[in-house]
Amino acid sequence: MLDILLYALIWGFIFGSIYLGLALGFSIIAGVLRVFHMGYGLFFTLTVYLSWTFWKVLNLNLWVALILAVIFSALSSIGLYPLIKKFLEMEDYLLISLVLVFLTTEEVINKIYPVETGVYLPTLLSQNVVYIGSIVIQMQYIFISIVSIILFAIYVLFLKFSKIGLVIRAVSQDLNTSRLFGINVNLVFAFSLGLAILAPSVVVLLYSPLTRIDPFMGFPLFITALQVAVLGGLGNLKGTFIAAYVIGYIHAVVGFLIDPRAMNLASLIAIIIILLFRPRGLARAESIW
Amino acid sequence: MVIRFKRKERRGRLIFEVYVGRSLRRFEWTVEPRYWRNPTIATLIWLLLPLVLWFFGLYSILTTMIFANIIAMITVAYSLRVIGTGRLDFGPTFFVAVGGYVAALLSKWYGLNPVETLFAAFVLGTLVGLLLSPIVVISRGVYYTLITFILPFVLYEITYWRSDIFGAETGIPGVPPLISVANPVQAELIYFYISALIVIIYIFIVDKVLRSKYGLMMGVLNEDEDIANMYGINTNLIKVIVFSLTSGMISVAGWFLAHYYMSFTGVLYLSPEFLTLILTAAVLGGKGAVYGAVIGSYFVAGVREFTRIAIPEYSVIAFLVLVLGLLLTLPEGLWGLYRRRRYREYVPTIKVRRKT
Numbered sequence A: 001m002l003d004i005l006l007y008a009l010i011w012g013f014i015f016g017s018i019y020l021g022l023a024l025g026f027s028i029i030a031g032v033l034r035v036f037h038m039g040y041g042l043f044f045t046l047t048v049y050l051s052w053t054f055w056k057v058l059n060l061n062l063w064v065a066l067i068l069a070v071i072f073s074a075l076s077s078i079g080l081y082p083l084i085k086k087f088l089e090m091e092d093y094l095l096i097s098l099v100l101v102f103l104t105t106e107e108v109i110n111k112i113y114p115v116e117t118g119v120y121l122p123t124l125l126s127q128n129v130v131y132i133g134s135i136v137i138q139m140q141y142i143f144i145s146i147v148s149i150i151l152f153a154i155y156v157l158f159l160k161f162s163k164i165g166l167v168i169r170a171v172s173q174d175l176n177t178s179r180l181f182g183i184n185v186n187l188v189f190a191f192s193l194g195l196a197i198l199a200p201s202v203v204v205l206l207y208s209p210l211t212r213i214d215p216f217m218g219f220p221l222f223i224t225a226l227q228v229a230v231l232g233g234l235g236n237l238k239g240t241f242i243a244a245y246v247i248g249y250i251h252a253v254v255g256f257l258i259d260p261r262a263m264n265l266a267s268l269i270a271i272i273i274i275l276l277f278r279p280r281g282l283a284r285a286e287s288i289w
Numbered sequence B: 001m002v003i004r005f006k007r008k009e010r011r012g013r014l015i016f017e018v019y020v021g022r023s024l025r026r027f028e029w030t031v032e033p034r035y036w037r038n039p040t041i042a043t044l045i046w047l048l049l050p051l052v053l054w055f056f057g058l059y060s061i062l063t064t065m066i067f068a069n070i071i072a073m074i075t076v077a078y079s080l081r082v083i084g085t086g087r088l089d090f091g092p093t094f095f096v097a098v099g100g101y102v103a104a105l106l107s108k109w110y111g112l113n114p115v116e117t118l119f120a121a122f123v124l125g126t127l128v129g130l131l132l133s134p135i136v137v138i139s140r141g142v143y144y145t146l147i148t149f150i151l152p153f154v155l156y157e158i159t160y161w162r163s164d165i166f167g168a169e170t171g172i173p174g175v176p177p178l179i180s181v182a183n184p185v186q187a188e189l190i191y192f193y194i195s196a197l198i199v200i201i202y203i204f205i206v207d208k209v210l211r212s213k214y215g216l217m218m219g220v221l222n223e224d225e226d227i228a229n230m231y232g233i234n235t236n237l238i239k240v241i242v243f244s245l246t247s248g249m250i251s252v253a254g255w256f257l258a259h260y261y262m263s264f265t266g267v268l269y270l271s272p273e274f275l276t277l278i279l280t281a282a283v284l285g286g287k288g289a290v291y292g293a294v295i296g297s298y299f300v301a302g303v304r305e306f307t308r309i310a311i312p313e314y315s316v317i318a319f320l321v322l323v324l325g326l327l328l329t330l331p332e333g334l335w336g337l338y339r340r341r342r343y344r345e346y347v348p349t350i351k352v353r354r355k356t
Helices: A002-033 A042-057 A062-079 A080-087 A091-112 A139-161 A164-172 A175-180 A184-210 A218-232 A237-257 A260-277 B033-056 B058-085 B092-110 B114-132 B135-140 B141-161 B184-211 B213-225 B225-230 B237-263 B272-286 B290-310 B312-329 B333-341
Strands: A129-132 A135-138 B001-009 B013-020 B023-030
Touching: A002 A139, A002 A164, A002 A184, A002 A218, A002 A237, A042 A062, A042 A184, A042 A218, A062 A080, A062 A184, A080 A164, A080 A184, A080 A237, A091 B141, A091 B272, A091 B312, A129 A139, A135 A139, A135 B023, A139 A164, A139 A184, A139 A237, A164 A175, A164 A184, A175 B237, A184 B058, A218 A237, A218 A260, A218 B013, A218 B141, A237 A260, A260 B135, A260 B141, B001 B033, B033 B058, B033 B184, B058 B092, B058 B184, B058 B237, B058 B272, B058 B290, B092 B141, B092 B237, B092 B272, B114 B237, B135 B141, B135 B237, B141 B237, B184 B213, B184 B237, B184 B290, B213 B225, B213 B237, B225 B237, B272 B290, B272 B312, B272 B333, B290 B333
Parallel strands: none
Antiparallel strands: A129 A135, B001 B013, B013 B023
């Protein structure tokens, strides 16, 4: 029994940290633009397949390919801004059109690199394993957890203490007042779209050796990010932090005690119950922090 | 019970007054012929076209029309749901799967016939909707949309988790057909008319609801929920009732799919691709427009089939790109185009509320 508890405790932390990294971008976009990026999941797939393209097709050095893929993903996120701007006041059209963009990109990637291509990325930082009591954990999981937390801290520090961060927070708090102060809101929106994609792209690149890579890999990751963001209170990073670990621990407990396939069902039930008491999530989405 | 027909002085209105004991219920229908002309012509063409196709041996178009009818069943009910809850919903495919699994499992386990499974699919779909209805009350604005987006994915996972029950990708085979006709072409014709009948019943019900005082309440709820509450409208009650009943209505589409294909593979209908078909049919038809939902369904099913024939290699991409292009260029949908040309304000316009 103690072993199971220890399993749940450690894996809850690992899952929570990975989810934090995956959901970070979605929360930033929701917090700054006040839109819900239903195409967010496509950037997970895009980053991995762009890395493969730069590395294997264009024969670039692996690490150069990874950096270029992250930059290109961020730029393509900025490239979606005209679509978002067009439907900024029509939320339903925005959500549907972003889902369509997501599915179209997946299908295009599937045409270029079908599953049989066997895309993989050797981004394992270490082949070693760690023993904690009777539990064996691959080092890569520890690395991803640490990287996720560091990235989260960098984003928080950037938003709290840099001048650009101040501008982003101002836009997230009051759009019209920001305009009155001469802030170029469009520029901030576009910049935030790009900035938001950087961290999840890095996390997914590190996570890719531990998961199945296929053109439709973005959807389940997106669902996880969505659950974290909804539970946390859309657009609030404090809430995202707490929610990531809440969902991480729910998944760990249910995954080890019941069945891994029941993890999402359990977290959905938990989200509904928590929203009963806190209809706007764990943290009210008044501002990004 | 005494039913009295009464022709009032107001032109073009047929009024039924129904006395039950001492209480009076009043029903009104607009019978102005010019209001009926276009819908009658459209319905006649719609119902006679399959016979023409059958005569000329164009059976594949008939199959596409049946699929369009299935999409229309979902989108008509979905339109009422969007209007009645005042929110965009990304979870209709969840209830399609619920209806399909109920029909397939009850046929397989207890040998129920299609009529019995129809009843069971509707009732259980409604009950599942009622069970999930708290989310429509508690979750504000887009939280609701995002939670409903997660619902089909959760059921998708469950179908793999309990693949011994749901069959995962294999599905549940051996569901009895709705009708036992030896000639497959005649069977297709009958399936078309059964599906068309369900669509007509749905349109009738939804149209009546929207023209009733409850439709007006939904209109207010759509515009501003706070104002609706201030007027004394029990918005939560309306949302729960609409959510539950439309869940049952959408489940019937799942029931039809199970008996039509004689097997049910839920994962096909829980996929984001199937959700896209429904959302685009509803939006391209004209968001919240009941007749537009049927037009949108036929348009989407037709374009999907056309791209499959014209460019089979890239059909999915072509379909998605085309739909996205139309979404960008036609914000009012196809019904909106018609309304712009022939504008008549029969009933108060109901818009989907932007405020969340």
